[in-house]
Amino acid sequence: MENLERILAAHPFFxxxxGEFCTLACGCAKNARFDAGQFICHEGDSADQFFLVREGRVALQVSAPGRGASTFLTLGPGEVFGVNWLVPPYRWTYDAKAIAPTRAISMDAACLRNKCEANHSLGYDVMKRLMPVLVERLHTARVQMLDLYGARG
Amino acid sequence: MSDAAFATLMHAQPMVPQVAHVRGRRKDTPDAWTLDLELANGARLIYAPGQFNMLTAFGVGEAAISVSGDPAGGPLIHTIRAVGPVSRALTALEPGDPIGVRGPFGVGWPMAQAEGKDVLLVAGGLGLAPLRPALYRLLGERARFGRVTLLFGARTPEDIVFRHEVESWRARFDIDVDVTVDHAASEWHGHVGVVTTLISRATFDPCNALAMICGPEVMMRFVAMALVEKGFGEDAIYLSMERNMKCAIGHCGHCQLGPTFICRDGPVFTYAQLKRFLAIKEL
Incomplete structure (x- = not known):
């Protein structure tokens, strides 16, 4: 556990x-490994985990009929995914697939939600870390939507 | 005609197109072609990285196109995207066809200022074309510069211009190359996301670095803002601007941006020079 706490504290997200919060959060954490090509979650599944990528690369994908899977974002070391853990109904809204051998910290969503609820200072701290990620993702999604490199770019 | 005599002629008669012929034509992306040109008088056009020429599709019109070849030698190369009547006519030219050339015009990339510094090139879409001469110079005189990094964003994997060359640059040990696309099918195993997401992964010393950015204006704005956040000085960030250029010598005013003419005073400017104007909508 001590080792995992050190790993958790070393991740850019945390x-x-x-120290006290780290111990609390660590109680919800475990190491996870994924092979290249392995799906980590599927759209519609229960978002009962939140991932902090340590090594490797993960593609976030959405599938459309007749078009197959499209990747809209890839993530690497130091980044996080699975923020659906925080918002009801706690469902994944995309597929996540390891595209390289990947190591991550998997946070138990229900566990972390309960701890944030019980300790609002921890909850506020986690929110302050999560919001910049969400704002950045929203911003980059807007820029992607502009299709800047298209004919009108 | 000697190269020097030709340069003097072009300088003396900047509005008169010289005839060249297409010697090679390659399709780079679904809507962009690269043309190799040879001047009819046998001279070689001397230009600096980042400068542009006015190319004439005879009977159709003229367009400002950056030089995308190696300033150290070889054919005169332009990479053109077919988006309007003139560019469509230019990209339809076949080997042997005549084409008009006026130039070179404008202020190019700050190669001298980059010496001794880390150099970060950020390209979006066909913005890699005007940066390619700078990259040739950086690689050709590699010892003069610090760490060299190319961050390149394209629409999809199929839209990666100069794909084979980008791959060869990636294989080198003296340049870091990172490529991302906005959208990709699941077979693509590279990065997906906007080009600004690559900045945090790049290594450079912002206190001794210089950035050259070329791409759609919105992309350049966001990249410049991200670099300032990383510690770059606003006068160490250079952008290549695009406007409707007509005369290319600062007379007609079509490309005026605030107090400057993009064709004459640019197209390369510092972010410090442009920041105020980039914030003005519709300018």
Missing amino acids: AGLD
Whole structure:
């Protein structure tokens, strides 16, 4: 557990996290490994985990009839995915697939939600870390939607 | 005609197109072609990385196109995207066809200022074409520069211009190359996301670095903002601007941006020079 706490504290998402909070969050964490090509989650599944990527690369994909799977974002070390863990009905809204051998920290969503609910200071700290990620993702999604490199770019 | 005599002629008569012929034509992406040109008088056009020429499709019109070849030698190369009547006519030219050339025009990339510094090139879409001469110079005189990084964003994997060359640059040890696309099918195992997401993965010393950015204006704005956030000085960030250029010598005013003419004073400017104007909508 001590080792995992060190790993958790070293991840950019939890950088500078208060020691007490780190211990609390670590109680919900475990190591996870995925082979290249392995699906980590599927759209519509229960979002009962939240992932912090340590090594490797993960593609977030959406499938459309007749078009197969399209990747809309790839993530690498230091990044996170699976923020659906925080918002009811706690369902994945995309597929996540490892496209290289990947190591991650898997956070038990229900466990972390309960701890955030019980300790609002921890919850606020986690929110402050999550919001910049969400704002950045929203911004980049907007830019992608502009199709800047298209004919009108 | 000697190269020097030809340069003098072009300088003396900047509005008169010289006849060249297409010697080679390659399709780079679904809507972009690269043309190798040879001047009819046998001279070689001397240009600096980042400069542009006015190319004439006879009987159709003229368009400003950046030089995308190696300034150290070889044919005069332009990479053109077929988006309007003139560019469609230019990209339809076949080997042997005549084409008009005026130039070179404008202020290019700050190669001298980049010496001794880390150099970060950020290209979006066909923005890699105007940056390619700078990259040739950086690689050709590699010891003069610090760490060299190319961050390149394209629409899809099929839209990666100069694909084979990008692959060869990736294989080199003296340049870091990172490529991302906005959208991809699941077979693509490279990065997906906007080009700004590559910046945090790049290694450079922002206190001793210089950035050259070329791509759609919105992309350049966001890249410049991200670099400032990373510690770059606004006067160490250079952008290549695109406007409706007509005369190319600062007379007609079509490409005016604030107090500057893109054709004459640019197309390369520092972010410090442009920042105020980039924020003005419809300018």
